[in-house]
Amino acid sequence: MPLSEHTESVQDYLKTIFDIQREHGRVATTALAERLGNSPASVTGMIKKLAALNLVEYEPYQGVVLTPAGEKIALEVIRHHRLIERYLAEALGVPWDQVHAEAEKWEHVLSEDLEDRIDAVLGYPTTDPHGAPIPKRDGTLPPPHTTRLSDLQTGQSATIAEVSDHDPAMLRYFAELGLRPGVDVTVVAVAPFGGPLTVRLDDVEHAVGREVAGYVAVCDVTPVG
Amino acid sequence: MPLSEHTESVQDYLKTIFDIQREHGRVATTALAERLGNSPASVTGMIKKLAALNLVEYEPYQGVVLTPAGEKIALEVIRHHRLIERYLAEALGVPWDQVHAEAEKWEHVLSEDLEDRIDAVLGYPTTDPHGAPIPKRDGTLPPPHTTRLSDLQTGQSATIAEVSDHDPAMLRYFAELGLRPGVDVTVVAVAPFGGPLTVRLDDVEHAVGREVAGYVAVCDVTPVG
DNA sequence: GTAATGATTTAGGCATTCCTAAAACCAGTC
DNA sequence: GACTGGTTTTAGGAATGCCTAAATCATTAC
Numbered sequence: 449m450p451l452s453e454h455t456e457s458v459q460d461y462l463k464t465i466f467d468i469q470r471e472h473g474r475v476a477t478t479a480l481a482e483r484l485g486n487s488p489a490s491v492t493g494m495i496k497k498l499a500a501l502n503l504v505e506y507e508p509y510q511g512v513v514l515t516p517a518g519e520k521i522a523l524e525v526i527r528h529h530r531l532i533e534r535y536l537a538e539a540l541g542v543p544w545d546q547v548h549a550e551a552e553k554w555e556h557v558l559s560e561d562l563e564d565r566i567d568a569v570l571g572y573p574t575t576d577p578h579g580a581p582i583p584k585r586d587g588t589l590p591p592p593h594t595t596r597l598s599d600l601q602t603g604q605s606a607t608i609a610e611v612s613d614h615d616p617a618m619l620r621y622f623a624e625l626g627l628r629p630g631v632d633v634t635v636v637a638v639a640p641f642g643g644p645l646t647v648r649l650d651d652v653e654h655a656v657g658r659e660v661a662g663y664v665a666v667c668d669v670t671p672v673g
Numbered sequence: 674m675p676l677s678e679h680t681e682s683v684q685d686y687l688k689t690i691f692d693i694q695r696e697h698g699r700v701a702t703t704a705l706a707e708r709l710g711n712s713p714a715s716v717t718g719m720i721k722k723l724a725a726l727n728l729v730e731y732e733p734y735q736g737v738v739l740t741p742a743g744e745k746i747a748l749e750v751i752r753h754h755r756l757i758e759r760y761l762a763e764a765l766g767v768p769w770d771q772v773h774a775e776a777e778k779w780e781h782v783l784s785e786d787l788e789d790r791i792d793a794v795l796g797y798p799t800t801d802p803h804g805a806p807i808p809k810r811d812g813t814l815p816p817p818h819t820t821r822l823s824d825l826q827t828g829q830s831a832t833i834a835e836v837s838d839h840d841p842a843m844l845r846y847f848a849e850l851g852l853r854p855g856v857d858v859t860v861v862a863v864a865p866f867g868g869p870l871t872v873r874l875d876d877v878e879h880a881v882g883r884e885v886a887g888y889v890a891v892c893d894v895t896p897v898g
Numbered sequence: 899g900t901a902a903t904g905a906t907t908t909a910g911g912c913a914t915t916c917c918t919a920a921a922a923c924c925a926g927t928c
Numbered sequence: 929g930a931c932t933g934g935t936t937t938t939a940g941g942a943a944t945g946c947c948t949a950a951a952t953c954a955t956t957a958c
Contacts, residue, residue, distance in 0.1 A: 457915065477936060490916055492937055497914095509923065509936060539764070540790045553782035559775060565765045682945065702906060715946055717907055722945095734906060734953060900958090907952070914944085922937070928930090 451524045454501075456556045459525045460484065461494055462503060465514055466522035470592055474511040483614070520587055527583040528555040528563065530576035535566050537577040544577035545623035548613045578619075579610035579629030579668070597635070597645065598665035605634045606669035618663070625649075627664055632672065676749045679726075681781045684750045685709065686719055687728060690739055691747035695817055699736040708839070745812055752808040753780040753788065755801035760791050762802040769802035770848035773838045803844075804835035804854030804893070822860070822870065823890035830859045831894035843891075850874075852889060857897065 451459065464483050468475045481491040499506035503518035514522060532551040536542040542550065558566075567573075575581055583589045593609050600606060608631045611622050622628065626649055637646040645665055676684065689708050693700045702720065706713040724731035728743035739747060757776040761767040767775065783791075792798075800806055808814045818834050825831060833856045836847050847853065851874055862871040870890055 455914075478934090486915090487917060488936065489918075489938080494915075536787075540787065540794065542787070542790070550784060550787060554779075557778040557782055562761075562765065562767070562775060565767070569765065680944075703904090711945090712947060713906065714908080714948080719945075902957080903955085905952100905954080907950105909950080910948090912945105912947075914946105915942105916944105917942075918940090920937105920939080922935100924935080925933095927932085 451521055451528075452559075454521065457494065458498065458501075458503070459521065459556060461498060462514065462518050462522040463525040463529070465504065465512060466519065466526065469514060474513055476511045480512075523583040523587045523589060525555055526589075527585070528558045530580055530582040531563060531566055531570070531573075532558065533576040533578070534570055534573050534582070538570060543623065544628060545616075545619045547577055548619070549616070575610075575629070577629075578613045579608070580613075593668035593670075595669050595671055596665060597633070597647065597667045597669050600635045600638075600645075600669070600671065602635050602638050605632060605672040607632050607672060608667050609670045610668040612666055618666075621662075622664070622667075625662075625664070627667065633669075675785075676746055676753075677784075679746065682719065683723065683726075683728070684746065684781060686723060687739065687743050687747040688750040688754070690729065690737060691744065691751065694739060699738055701736045705737075748808040748812045748814060750780060751814075752810070753783045755805055755807040756788060756791055756795070756798075757783065758801040758803070759795055759798050759807070763795060768848065769853060770841075770844045772802055773844070774841070800835075800854070802854075803838045804833070805838075818893035818895075820894050820896055821890060822858070822872065822892045822894050825860045825863075825870075825894070825896065827860050827863050830857060830897040832857050832897060833892050834895045835893040837891055847889070847892075850889070852892065858894075 454462075461480070461484070464480060465475050468479055468483060472479070477488050477491050477495065480495075481488040484491065486494075495504065495506055495512055498504045498512070498518065502515055503521065504512040504514055506512050529551050532554045533547040536547045536550055536554075537544050573582060581590050595606070597606070608627060608629050610629060611619070611627065613619055627633075631649060633647040633649055635645055636648050639645060647664060679687075686705070686709070689705060690700050693704055693708060697704070702713050702716050705720075706716040709716065711719075720729065720731055720737055723729040723737070723743065727740055728746065729737040729739055731737050754776050757779045758772040761772045761775055761779075762769050798807060806815050820831070822831070833852060833854050835854060836844070836852065838844055852858070856874060858872040858874055860870060861873050864870060872889060
């Protein structure tokens with residue numbers, strides 16, 4: 449039953465299914481294959497194994513959904529991942545845009561005992577360095593953010609709440625811009641049809657009042673005022 | 674060439690071969706199999722692979738010796754292992770007799786960057802919590818200790834230098850006795866034929882002057898006076 | 899010198915997880 | 929209702945690393 453009973457592969461599949469499921473509901477084989485960097489054929493094979501373990505519900509050609517058991521494990525893996533990201537950034541000074549890859553490896557070797565120690569040393573944090581919430585030990589996770597930068601009108605202000613860490617290049621881009629969780633921004637201009645927008649960073653060190661443009665619209669935000 | 678080019682299995686084999694080689698010179702298949710918990714047949718198979726990679730010299734029926742390339746990797750793995758043990762004990766408060774198992778998993782996922790950060794946070798330590806020396810980045814490692822408790826005469830004093838961590842049960846036993854690196858002891862009695870001996874612990878908290886008997890003779894020591 | 903004993907290797911298999919190529923399926927278009 | 933394009937699954941295979949059982953080797957004892 450515990451996390452450590454499953455292979456790293458299984459853990460990675462469940463974690464990724466959870467991620468996609470939060471965005472799209474049912475998880476298609478191809479979407480999963482793309483995110484994992486495996487071929488669709490391989491994914492089909494593993495899906496059958498997960499279904500046999502009662503970790504996902506699988507209807508051929510219809511994609512998968514996590515069972516409660518699968519979701520429980522996914523949340524444990526994600527908790528490990530985000531706690532470690534936070535720990536690497538805070539205790540070891542790893543730049544926040546580089547912690548993801550490292551955590552990807554460490555999440556699989558973290559014992560429950562060490563998880564508790566790290567959690568305590570950090571003072572029981574609630575988010576990782578990208579702003580994503582850390583699941584509680586009991587599997588509790590707040591609902592996803594509902595507003596993105598692209599939802600704002602020109603002139604509106606907001607606080608960056610969470611930055612996606614799926615694409616390393618985009619993450620580095622955000623880091624260079626100074627666009628990280630906690631930063632206040634104001635929308636200066638919006639391209640038509642939901643294209644790139646320009647924002648003013650209100651209180652970033654070295655960049656007060658600086659304006660940046662580009663594909664920053666995918667950030668989750670908490671609107672201000 | 675770098676450590677991460679090799680599988681965890683290969684890393685474990687090289688590390689273990691290095692360990693045994695330090696004690697016994699040439700490494701027999703059976704000795705390796707026992708230490709790794711694998712069957713001798715499996716070990717033969719892997720040895721052939723290591724030989725093909727030029728990491729060991731292998732003469733059938735004659736055991737193996739590490740090549741310079743193999744030794745380099747072994748020392749990197751051991752450096753990872755001991756640095757992590759030290760880190761777990763010092764930064765996360767893991768009891769010193771329990772760090773080994775945890776480090777066994779973590780050693781394989783430590784990047785060079787993180788190795789440097791951990792090394793710096795610890796202030797560039799030279800030994801792990803069992804008293805074993807941490808190889809330097811360039812692969813330097815001091816020669817093994819030459820004196821064991823069992824080499825001492827009744828009445829002689831010494832400082833515990835290193836405690837073997839191969840057997841978890843024995844390690845727990847040492848921890849319970851308070852017999853850890855840095856502790857000063859005096860030999861009170863010696864059984865004949867190199868059997869168990871009795872020592873007085875001179876400066877252990879809660880145990881000043883306490884005497885313990887049993888198989889404590891395997892500890893490495895630095896004789897005093 | 900030969901025979902027994904223990905160490906080592908070979909032979910044959912199994913589990914995991916991935917791959918490519920080919921077949922099957924599904925949905926939207928004409 | 930058949931076609932077509934994209935999605936998904938099946939079929940067949942490869943690499944890794946482990947196992948047991950059976951042969952082979954080396955050494956020690958007599």
